[in-house]
Amino acid sequence: MSCAQTIQEYALRAIGIGERLLPRSDITVCDQFVLIGSGMIWNLYFGLCALALGFFLAVGLAVARNAANPLLRKPAEWFIFLFRGSPLFIQFFLAYEAFVLLPRAGIPLNLGFTEITVATSWLTKAWAGALIVLLLNTAAYSAEIFFGALRAVPKGDIEAAEAYGMSPATTFRRVIWPTMLRLAWPAYTNEAIFLFHATTLVYFSGFPAWRQEGDALYYANYFADKTFNPFVAYPIVAGYFVLLTLTLIGLFSLINRRLNRHLPKESRRRVRYRPQLIR
Amino acid sequence: MKKLLLGAAALTLTAGLGWAESHSVTRMGTEGAYPPYNFINDAGEVDGFERELGDELCKRAELNCEWVTNEWDSIIPNLVSANYDTIIAGMSITEERDEVIDFTQAYFPPDPSAYVAVSSDVDVMGGVVAAQTGTIQASHVASSGATLVEFATPDETIAAVKNGEADAVLADKAFLDPIVAESGGALSFVGDDVMLGSGIGVGLRESDTELKGKLDAAITSMKEDGTLNAMIAKWFDGMDAGY
Amino acid sequence: MFAHCTDPSTLSGLSWLACYLTNGKHLAFYASFGTVMLLLLVTAPAALGFGFVGATAARSRIPPLRWFGQIYTAMVRGVPEIIFFLFVPIAMDQGFEWLRHQVKCPDWTEPVRQGNDFLVCAAAKLPLSNSPQWVHEAYNFGLAVLAFAIVYGAFAANVLSGAMKAVPKAQLETAHAYGMSDRQTFWRVTVPQMWIYALPGLSNLWMILIKATPLLFLLGVEDIVYWARELGGSKTSIYAYPHPDWRLYYFLGLLVFYLLLTRVSEVVLARLTRRLSHGQATMAGEAQRKAAV
Known part of the structure; x- marks a missing residue:
């Protein structure tokens, strides 16, 4: 089988398009490249969705954690401690075990005037269940980063905004928010990269693979098992992830440049990839 | 010159000894999660049909055996890299597996x-x-x-x-x-x-022909004197294996 | 454990539970918490050692050494650590055996790779296949520790090389002005002072390490995740203590264990930071000095 044919049959295998059966014998390096690459679709999906949705939750949590009112602050603190204080691996296991306990037929919700049934079965699927765990997890880590940045917003900036007669909402929108984002961005970049790395855990924890549709590491593990040779499949995933990481650093640096564009060149904060405030 | 040759001869001898010695313990690999074939009992030991069978096979083949458990998904790779010497884990004999490892004759009929x-x-x-x-x-x-x-x-x-x-x-x-x-x-x-499959056999490395011969002989003798039938009936609710 | 536990089928309620929670399997489960703590205690200094070597190599004047150090520190940036955990132990196991094979059996003529088999002579096997089970388990655990130390050593190297750069330039220049050589400056000025700059990063690394311990399960070590899954799964009456699927409770137990471990670590590390800041030319040290006056 030529490599072009393999690409045709397996390039979208991870999302269920193409050849149904995975290659079993005479596995070529091309097979491994294509199928593992196809698995990267899921890593990208989990990473991008969790990052996009988690960002807003994280900002909300950071603001709540900074609030004077303990009714807002305490739940945010507990949420952050729960997700930062325990291993993601255990969170996946636990979430899956909890989701399968939900009634299969759905939960009837009485809204007073009408009764609706909330479907729950999709929660046990990785695309939804694992995404929720990843989303909550990254929100907790990012919230800690944003909270730190929030505390680092210069006092003078806020006083100046007050002196201009800005309302608290306007002050947040025009002064605190942009400064917080600018200060948090280098650390947030690290968090994003680690989130993408964490997506490889999904199919190694509680969540089962359906129709043999899994992420890059799922297929790498499949090939390592079939060929009894870990020296090809795992370096291929590693290579894909190096590419992904470089792309992410590039994208986040572009945004960072935009966030810092008003500052004189020498006082801009560069995105330095340092695993410091991470999981 | 003579001395050198002698040295080489001594070395081969010790290497040969090492080989024999290494087979003084046969490590039996199983999964420990597939009752009644094999499972970890409440005392934390390997138990089940295959434990009893394996111990009997070792006795007949005069092997000194030791049980180890391994996750199912890496059970073949770990046999191949010699972390244990046999797989006795309810593993059906299939062509696909036979290309990679070797099997003894079946000790459990195609189920x-x-x-x-x-x-x-x-x-x-x-x-x-x-x-x-x-x-x-x-x-x-x-x-x-x-x-x-x-x-x-x-x-x-x-x-x-x-x-x-x-x-x-x-x-x-x-x-x-x-x-x-x-x-x-x-x-x-x-x-x-x-x-599916053609019965359950003991999985072995393809290079381990000596061990295969011993275990095959032990299984044959168990089939002949009826102990295997009795053992299967005991663990599988009176099932008749017909050996 | 207890005398009345000999026939569990006659028990019910609390006495059943007491017997259940003290059977051999559960004792092994409790012991595996010790395995996890042991891994943490052994890996932390080992990773620090690897990290120190890596960070020092990355600043070396000799190009190949420097490249090695830089690649090592960079490797965890791009690749998820779980890939290393799946790959490193197998690679190292085969690597060690191959090396021993070359040394111990030089007159071996057959190829090491025969098809799918990786075959070395019996004397080169690691551990020797006639060694008792605990040696095999210790060897597996050793491989796991080494894999953890290599991967988290790369994280530590990142932190330490940052800390080395953070030591104020003026101090190094002063050391040179006193006539110290590069080596003396490094050992007498940079190394003693870098720890306070490294501490935030190293504290984080300790937290990361705690949360990475469930991955031991993937390395074939019978750790707490392995036992939680094994014990929690539903049991038919072939077992002495049949029960339905209880995995949720076991995993909740693990969650509580990890939350406690991180909480205790946070408190201890905060104290350590306060102690180490004492007398340092940093903001925290300055604040302590002012408070004492």
């Missing part, structure tokens, strides 16, 4: 695999069927047209059917029998049984 589901009107050819990763049942489901959901342990496949994650599970009938019997009517067999 049908069966589907188990919560309700009897499940479409096992088109529905969602759970199976353990890397088993003959998983490959069968993948090629049957049903949607395959894979789990790492047999226990998780059953849990998936009970909680509705999957419509049915495909596994060895002997493994499913006690589970269905004890479910209090919650689980039942559905569809037709499928015959």
Whole structure:
């Protein structure tokens, strides 16, 4: 089988398009490249969705954690401690075990005037269940980063905004928010990269693979098992992830440049990839 | 010159000794999660049909055996890299596996695999069927047209059917029998049984011909004097193996 | 454990539970918490050692050494650590055996790789296949520790090389002005002072390490995740203590264990930071000095 044919049959295998059966014998390096690459679709999906949705939750949590009112602050603190204080691996296991306990037929919700049934079965699927765990997890880590940045917003900036007669909402929108984002961005970049790395855990924890549709590491593990040779499949995933990481650093640096564009060149904060405030 | 040759001869001798010595302990690899074939009992030891069988085989072949457990999905790679010497884990003899490792003759007859589901009107050819990763049942489901959901342990496949994650599970009938019997009517067999594989044998490295010969002889002697039949009847609810 | 536990089928309620929770399997489960703590205690200094070597190599004047150090520190940036955990132990196991094979059996003529088999002579096997089970387990655990130390050593190297750069330039220049050589400056000025700059990063690394311990399960070590899954799964009456699927409770137990471990670590590390800041030319040290006056 030529490599072009393999690409045709397996390039979208991870999302269920193409050849149904995975290659079993005479596995070529091309097979491994294509199928593992196809698995990267899921890593990208989990990473991008969790990052996009988690960002807003994280900002909300950071603001709540900074609030004077303990009714807002305490739940945010507990949420952050729960997700930062325990291993993601255990969170996946636990979430899956909890989701399968939900009634299969759905939960009837009485809204007073009408009764609706909330479907729950999709929660046990990785695309939804694992995404929720990843989303909550990254929100907790990012919230800690944003909270730190929030505390680092210069006092003078806020006083100046007050002196201009800005309302608290306007002050947040025009002064605190942009400064917080600018200060948090280098650390947030690290968090994003680690989130993408964490997506490889999904199919190694509680969540089962359906129709043999899994992420890059799922297929790498499949090939390592079939060929009894870990020296090809795992370096291929590693290579894909190096590419992904470089792309992410590039994208986040572009945004960072935009966030810092008003500052004189020498006082801009560069995105330095340092695993410091991470999981 | 003479001295040098002698040195080389001594070296081969010790190497030969090392070989013999290394086989003074035969490490038996099993999964420990597939009752009644093999499981970890409440004292934390390997127990089950294959434990008793393996101990008897070792006695007959005059081997000094030791039991180790290994996760199912890496059980063949670890045999190949010599972390243990045999796989005795309810592993069916298939052509695919035979290309990679060697098998003794079967010590358990070809056992049908069966589907188990919560309700009897499940479409096992088109529905969602759970199976353990890397088993003959998983490959069968993948090629049957049903949607395959894979789990790492047999226990998780059953849990998936009970909680509705999957419509049915495909596994060895002997493994499913006690589970269905004890479910209090919650689980039942559905569809037709499928015959997969050609019996269960002891898995060995292809280079380990000496051990294979010994174990084959031990299995033959157990078949001849009827102890194997009795042992299978004891663990599998009076089943007649017909050896 | 208890005398009345000999026939569990006659028990019910609390006495059943007491017997259940003290059977051999559960004792092994409790012991595996010790395995996890042992891994943490052994890996932390080992990773620090690897990290120190890596960070020092990355600043070396000798190009190949410097490249090695830089690649090592960079490797965890791009690749998820779980890939290393799946790959490193197998690679190292085969690597060690191959090396021993070359040394111990030089007159071996057959190829090491025969098809799918990786075959070395019996004397080169690691551990020797006739060694008792605990040696095999210890060897597996050793491989796991080494894999953890290599991967988290790369994280530590990142932190330490940052800390080395953070030591104020003026101090190094002063050391040179006193006539110290590069080596003396490094050992007498940079190394003693870098720890306070490294501490935030190293504290984080400790937290990361705690949360990475469930991955031991993937390395084939019978750790707490392995036992939680094994014990929690539903049991038929072939077992002495049949029960339905209880995995959720076991995993909740693990969650509580990890939350406690991180909480205790946080408190201890905060104290350590306060102690180490004492007398340092940093903001925290300055604040302590002012408070004492």
